[in-house]
Amino acid sequence: MGENNFFKKLAYLYKTSVEIIQEYGFLYFLRFGSSQVKQQKLDILRPKDNYEKLTIKKPLDKKTQYKIWKAKQEEQSISPQLSTHDNPLSVVLIIRKKSKTLVKCIEAVLTQSFSKFELVIVTDDQNTFETIKELINTKTINDISINLKFLNPNEDFLFSELLELTSGDTVGFLDETVFLKKNCFNQIINESLENPTSDLFYSDEEILYKNDEVPFFKPDWSPYLSLFRNYMGNLFFVKRSLLMKIEYNESFHGENFLWFLYQSYENAEKIFHIRSILYSSEENKSVELRKIIPKILEIRNLNSSIQQSSKNDHYEINFRLDKQPKVSIIIPTKDNGFLLRKCLRSIEYNTDYENYEIIIIDNNSIKTETKQFLKSLPYKVISYDDNFNFSKMNNVAFSHSSGEYLLFLNDDTEALMPQWLNEMVSVCQQKDVGAVGAKLIYRTNKIQHAGMVFLKNGFFFHPFDHESFQSDTQFDFINLMRECSSVTGACLLTKREIFENISGFDEQFDVFYGDSDLCFKIRELGFKIIYTPQAILRHDGSTKIRQAVRLFIPVENHDSFVKKWSVVKYGDPFYNPNLGWNYSINIEDSENQN
Incomplete structure (x- = not known):
């Protein structure tokens, strides 16, 4: 009887293995099989009365997976010890357009768990300027130093002026589409101190799309991918040492925000990817990136041309062949x-x-x-x-x-x-x-x-x-x-x-x-x-x-x-x-x- 049960178990394992390979592929079978052997050891060959217990669970859909992941992250979001470094962070909020979410954006900045930072808000819209002033006046702000900069229609706001308004060792940049997680600045400060050779930081994000929350778990820095998508998003942090190296002669306002971001990429010595979701944002389209790609290609000395794709907001970059090597x-x-x-x-x-x-x-x-x-x-x-x-x-x-x-x-x-x-x-x-x-x-x-x-x-x-x-x-x-x-x-x-x-x-x-x-x-x-x-x-x-x-x-x-x-x-x-x-x-x- 015992021998029959043993062979019955082998037959069951064989059948299960074939089903896994057919459904998920051979490499997944190896991954799954090795994990089961590690967990069960020789017990995996031991006969059992109920073989249904060994079936593969149906994978959860991605929305459910993210809900579980997010809940675990919130449970683990105990803040690490903060640096006692004096005034280590400045934050620049560029208001690029009127937005219904502007108040939500600013409130997320003002309610950070780390509150010792400078905040510079730049806008060229008078109504927005007044709205922000009223909002700030209603808040109890202790350690945050706020400088609200209004730009007249024909006024240039030079990059050198921006540097004079900030003094932090690390300077963060964001626009009105970004909604920070409460522990964002806290984590940034610690990451910048733990990675002193890095001079530009970006993180994963949660994209708000059609009333849904979609996680964007990003790859590390890839210059070629950045030609087709601003996948770093509209929140990034730069060491002051990098800012001092950037030769940026254009007016610093909303329309030039993305160009400044890419200028920072090009001048950075080491870009650090924080593999954690530090903010939510509205969906990011590639149309705006398309406008500055010619300048980026020129900076990178890439001999190429841009061609519109069959998809509405897509484009292709064709690298030129000067000859045909064998x-x-x-x-x-x-x-x-x-x-x-x-x-x-x-x-x-x-x-x-x-x-x-x-x-x-x-x-x-x-x-x-x-x-x-x-x-x-x-x-x-x-x-x-x-x-x-x-x-x-x-x-x-x-x-x-x-x-x-x-x-x-x-x-x-x-x-x-x-x-x-x-x-x-x-x-x-x-x-x-x-x-x-x-x-x-x-x-x-x-x-x-x-x-x-x-x-x-x-x-x-x-x-x-x-x-x-x-x-x-x-x-x-x-x-x-x-x-x-x-x-x-x-x-x-x-x-x-x-x-x-x-x-x-x-x-x-x-x-x-x-x-x-x-x-x-x-x-x-x-x-x-x-x-x-x-x-x-x-x-x-x-x-x-x-x-x-x-x-x-x-x-x-x-x-x-x-x-x-x-x-x-x-x-x-x-x-x-x-x-x-x-x-x-x-x-x-x-x-x-x-």
């Missing part, structure tokens, strides 16, 4: 003639880029039709007779290449737009970029790849998997160029010089983690990994890898990666630690994680 397109394959033929045909007929070579590395194909097809090709075909090893195959093919740029491409991909390679090369040509990944979609027009994310346990996953390829979920990140920690090797472009400097792919990662390890090595050199949504290809989903891993569990690759890159324990800098699997909210461990 690209070596490296494609591993094995008995995959049907898909390889479609892949090659899409390159031949749907690629405007002209200066490329194609190198196919064949992993000992045995089908007669595949061998005949490979012989018929006008491209270089390299034979590789060892066991499947993604990293080694690409390294071997690289040794036969001559391109200034290297594109590692799966044989089950198809180019869907003529400009795809122009886009990838133009982005990769930027001096600070080391690798570029594309938007990959399934045949159902759902997302297969839009950048990769790693968790603190070292597991990687593709966010937005099976979302519509034009979905605006999670603040439209699917459709915005941004920095990532890693992009998939199914379509990865890098520079030959960089690939040689890092000695190519690490061949210990035979099936999994080879692409992520490559990206980590590139980032270690100081280069950025960029995802661009303007290069779109179809990807059937690593056909060869699926075949190679039928009897393979990637635990060994995972363990090797975690040992090699201990930095993963700190989390992905471009994926907020308040988030769990695929942009769910981490309610299991919602303590402040700075």
